[in-house]
Amino acid sequence: YLQLAIGTKAGKVIIFNKPQQMMQLHERKGKHGAPVTCGDWLTDNRLGLASGTRVKISKPLPEEGAQWESYSKFKLSGMLSRVPRKFKDAGEPKLLSFSLTYPPFVAVCIGENYMLVFGTTGSHNNEDVGLTFPEDYGPITGFQWLEDDVVLVSLANGYVTSVDFGAMVRMRRQHGLPEAVKATGTTKVFNEYLTCLTYSPKSKRIAAVGDKGVKVIVRDGGDLEV
Secondary structure, X not given: OOEEEXXXXXXXXXXXXXXXXXXXXXXXXXXXXXXXXXXXEOOOOOEEEEEOOEEEEEOOOOOOOOOOOEEEEEEXXXXXXXXXXXXXXXXXXXXXXEOOXXXXXXXXXXXXXXXXXXXXXXXXXXXXXXXXXXXHHOOEEEEEEOOOOEEEEEEOOOEEEEEEHHHHHHHHHHHOOOOEEEOOOEEEOOOOOOOEEEEEOOOOEEEEEEOOEEEEEEEEOOEEEO
16 A cells, blocks of 8 residues: 555654545554654554554554554563663664564664564564674664565675574574574675665565665575675
């Protein structure tokens, strides 16, 4: 649908419907107690938003007359209680993305270089996994999910990392994977900087922006090739 979701500093949710040229501000239902800092659409047209230490997911929003209403909520504070203080005290989430599979995983960027991923079913314990990145890779600038629960993470100093979070969650359940693990499988894409990346499910290609240009990346097995 041609709808744009807007989160405000006051914690309100605005839905703009482009075909109808209508903007709806919802004061009560779905109102957040802190500024809405980031969000993402799910594949079934639900909307997820992060505010403070919570992530809220709506019901599917219809093509016309969309009304925001919080359907499920997830507290980040409990998940972050096991990670080092420098990440836990890094502030509110600044990036949020849902996986393409169902039920989806949620990836949230906390601070500069810590990513928290957790499931949305609420039926499994130890389903959340934290990922840290070396400081010389630079801050996280973006991430994109692929179809097989692999997420691509772009870092400011020119790196792209692919992480199989589905495998990490399975390892956690079976073998007790640590709460925070270090990134592996990293490719140097740009020499100086990388600002963002995006993935096209149709073409199976990734576009990354940096060093005053754009590079197209393909995934060959577990490797990334420019």
